[in-house]
Amino acid sequence: MSEIAVTAEVRKDLGKKAKRLLREGKVPGVYYGHGQSNIMIAMNELTLQPLYKSSAAKIINLTLDDGSAHTCILRDVQFDPVTDKAVHFDLFGLNENEELTIEVPVLVVGIPKGVRDGGILQHILHRLRISCLPKNIPDRLEINVENLEMNKSIHVKDLSIPNVNVLENENSTVVAVVPPTILKEAEAAPGALPAEAAPAEPEVIAKGKKPEEGAEEPGKEAPAGKGAPAGKAAPAGKAAAPAEKK
Numbered sequence: 001m002s003e004i005a006v007t008a009e010v011r012k013d014l015g016k017k018a019k020r021l022l023r024e025g026k027v028p029g030v031y032y033g034h035g036q037s038n039i040m041i042a043m044n045e046l047t048l049q050p051l052y053k054s055s056a057a058k059i060i061n062l063t064l065d066d067g068s069a070h071t072c073i074l075r076d077v078q079f080d081p082v083t084d085k086a087v088h089f090d091l092f093g094l095n096e097n098e099e100l101t102i103e104v105p106v107l108v109v110g111i112p113k114g115v116r117d118g119g120i121l122q123h124i125l126h127r128l129r130i131s132c133l134p135k136n137i138p139d140r141l142e143i144n145v146e147n148l149e150m151n152k153s154i155h156v157k158d159l160s161i162p163n164v165n166v167l168e169n170e171n172s173t174v175v176a177v178v179p180p181t182i183l184k185e186a187e188a189a190p191g192a193l194p195a196e197a198a199p200a201e202p203e204v205i206a207k208g209k210k211p212e213e214g215a216e217e218p219g220k221e222a223p224a225g226k227g228a229p230a231g232k233a234a235p236a237g238k239a240a241a242p243a244e245k246k
Contacts, residue, residue, distance in 0.1 A: 001057060001058065001059050001136075001137040001138060001139055002056060002059070002139055003058060003059045003061055004050065004051070004058045004059075004061070005060075005061040005063070006043065006047050006048075006051070006062055007043075007047065007062075007063045007065070008029070008041045008042060008043040008047075008062060008064055009041065009042050009064065009065045010039060010040070010041055010064055010065060010066050011040040011041055011042050014040060018088075021042050022087060025045050025046075026044055026045065027042065027043055027045050027048050027086050027087065027088065027089060028040070028041075028087075028088055029041050029042065029043060029048075029088060029089040029090060029091060030090055030091070031062065031072060031093060032090070032091075032092065032093065033072070033092055033093025033094070033095070034095065034098065035095075036093050039064070041064065041091075043089070045085070045086065048077075048086055048089060049086075051074045051077075051089075052077045052086070052089075055105050056105065056140050057073070057102060057104045057137055057138070057139055057140070058073070058074075058139075059071060059072075059073060059094070059134065059137065060072050060073060060074065060091065062091060070091075070093055071093070071094045071096075071134070072091040072093045072094055073092050073094060073100070073134075074089065074090070074091060074092075075090040075091065075092040077089045077090075094134040096133070096134055096135065097133070098133075098134075099131050099133055100131065100132075100133075100134065100137075101131045101167065102129070102130060102132075102137060103127045104127065104130060104137070104140055104141055105126065105140045105141070106123075106126055106127060106128055106140070106141045106143060106174060107140045107141065107142045107143070108121070108123055108143055108145055108175055109143065109144045109146075110144050110145050110146035111145075111146065112145045112146060112147075112149070112177050113146065113147060113148060113149050113150075114148055114150035114151070114152065114177030115177060117149075117150055118150075118179070118180065119150045119177040119180070120177065120178055120179070120180055121145070121176075121177055122175065122176045122177070122178055123174075123175050124172075124173050124174060124175060124176065125156075125168070125172060125173070125174045128141055128156070128166055128167075128174075129166075129167040130161070130164050130165060130166050131164075131165045131167060132163055132164045132165065133163070136162075136163040136164060138161070138164065141159070141161065143175060145175055145177075148175070148176075149177065150177055150178075150179060151177065151179065152176070152177055153173045153174075153175065153176035153177070154174050154175050154176070155170065155171055155172060155173055155174060156168045156169060156170045156171070156172045156174060157170035157171065158174075159174070
């Protein structure tokens with residue numbers, strides 16, 4: 001595992017003084033570890049950035065302004081939700097004889113055979129939680145996927161990392177190659193009209209024989225100015241309309 005050397009100062013003024021540190025371009029933090037006393041510290045923002053912006057895990061050789069030296073790792077960084085700048089960090093002290101739990105990045109190497117055949121690579125787990133001694137912490141976990149075929153995947157249980165225990169679910173998928181999804185529109189038959197353009201079915205008005213022109217429909221009065229002419233008898237088989245009272 002790679003190492004990086006940084007310096008920081010011991011904080012003597014706590015509480016609201018943290019805001020003043022941020023205005024000065026420094027980030028408040030804490031150093032702690034099993035069986036060790038917590039030390040409140042502050043680090044220059046530019047010094048802190050390489051610790052959390054790097055994709056590789058690093059062992060930190062920390063030197064404080066009181067002359068003490070500590071070996072640690074970056075455990076956590078908190079950011080301002082508006083400015084996205086670091087506002088606090090935690091450093092965890094290492095004991096060379098004590099296993100620790102840490103997350104390390106997963107790097108995919110090579111172009112899978114399934115991708116060359118038209119598939120799509122899915123990188124699902126980008127970091128893995130592991131436990132090991134400090135001297136065995138890997139910078140990253142590299143997975144060669146050149147022989148990965150279509151519809152095949154690599155799971156946590158398929159990984160073999162010397163001197164390291166992987167703490168993720170052994171059936172979790174790390175990387176897979178899947179076929180592309182293609183949506184095809186149904187082709188219309190030649191000469192057929194689209195469904196929305198098809199002529200509407202004729203509306204059925206009534207069942208039975210259509211009334212003759214000029215005749216009244218049962219139960220309805222003839223509209224004014226229509227029906228049998230005045231002075232003439234109603235058609236055969238039909239009752240004459242009652243005369244209108246004057």
